[in-house]
Amino acid sequence: MTIGELIIEYGKQDTPYMGNLVNHLPMGQLALYRLSGNLDLVKDYSDYFKEKFQINQMKENEHKADSLESCLGERELYESCLILLKERIRQEGIDRIVREVLNQYPLGMSSGLFHVLIRLAYAVEGAELEEKLEEEVARALAYYVTAYREADILTRRIPISEIFNEMNKLVNHKKIKKLLEAQPSTGKQMKALYENKTFMELGFVLEGSEEEKIKGLISLLLPVFELSSSIVVLHCVTGLHALINLNKYFNDFENAFDIYTTCCIAHLLTVENLIYREPNEKLEPLNWNEIITLCLTSRDVHTIKFTYSCHELYQCYVIEGLKKSAHKKITG
Known part of the structure; x- marks a missing residue:
């Protein structure tokens, strides 16, 4: 069994939901495989997950949706939307449909605490590994569309050096x-x-190049996570990893990044008692091999996904705080 076959088989009757929570299994499966390369480990984890959690199952005998627009924000139309998207992907290909959804509905990227974006990024990454995972892309797109909740975009630009000051204001x-x-x-x-x-006047997005803005947002999120272990902050980091992985599909990535920044700031404001200050303690030397080895003993899907995101972001941006945050999530 390949990783693609495993993900498709375990998820064939699953919706993206577990009651009011999100079904993380397909994301956790790929993250665990990418960290370990061990299919037996992934299968064992999948069996554990299925036994421990009650995943909502697909409704049967649903009809194909007329359009994506008719499904927008309609959770109960997930199955109908999925039928339509499977057909369109077969006819038009993954790239065209992913591009269409992300550029028509970019203001939905933070729906479900960024899970719509995160699941889509994992699905696309998987399909690049194995063609069989095109089906997972259809599932992720159907989730993105039917879970849609519209955000907005802030326009006031600030220097990255002012990010903590502005957040505290x-x-x-x-x-x-x-x-x-x-x-x-x-x-x-x-x-x-x-x-x-x-909020729309005082909220902000960042000045700078693409790389500077990405590093700037990471520089805000990691110290806040260090001091709080907030699940919201964690998803702002894993969501950023997802956004970067989907970069090539956006017609205007700068605009997409500004939407993402807006959503991050709004989400952060909903969490009480977060502390916004630059880190002042020295970073202890940490080794990714040791961090990943520790992570692979965890049963917590957020620990697995967060470690994978921190590791991948580190490969691109070499921010030492990513090691520390991953280690903190694993060890508590």
């Missing part, structure tokens, strides 16, 4: 604090922020 702004406190859920908080003039 937002966190401590009385109107924004009052707005967030009045909302009953994270989803309502996000919607309220995007509809709020103060």
Whole structure:
């Protein structure tokens, strides 16, 4: 059995959901395989995951959706959307359909705490390894479309050197604090922020080249994660890895990155008591081989995915804090 066959077989009747939570199995399977190269380990983990978690199953006898637009934000149409996307991928190919979805609906990239983007990036990476995983791309796209929740895009650009200062201004702004406190859920908080003039004026995106902005956002997220172990901050990091992996599909990656930055800032504001300050302690020397070996003993899917994202981001940007954050997630 190949990794593609394993992912398809284990997920053939699964939806992207586990009640109100997200089904992480296909993402965890590929991350574990990429870290270990060990199919037996992945199979063992898959059996554990299936036994421990109740994944929502596909509805039967569903009809093909008329269009992607008709499925937008309609979770109950996942199966119908999937039938349509499988057909379109067979006829038009992965690249064309992924490009279409990401460029028509970029404001949906943070839906489900970035999971729509993350699952799509894993699916595309898998399909590049093995053609069989085209089916997983269809599943990921159907999830992206049907889970769609629209964000917005901030326009005020700031120097990267001001990122902590500007974040603290937002966190401590009385109107924004009052707005967030009045909302009953994270989803309502996000919607309220995007509809709020103060947030849209005071929120920010970053100046600089593509690489500088990516490093700048990482430089904000890692110290916040170090001090909090927040699952929201964790997904801002794994989501960034996903966005970068999907770079080639965006007609305007700078615009996509600004949307992503906007979504990150909005998500961060929904988490109470996060501390925004630059790291001042020295980094201990850590070895990726040791970190990965530790990770492979974990049963926690977020630990596996976060370690993989930190490792891959390190290969591109050589930020030592990525090692420290991965090690912290593994060891607690």
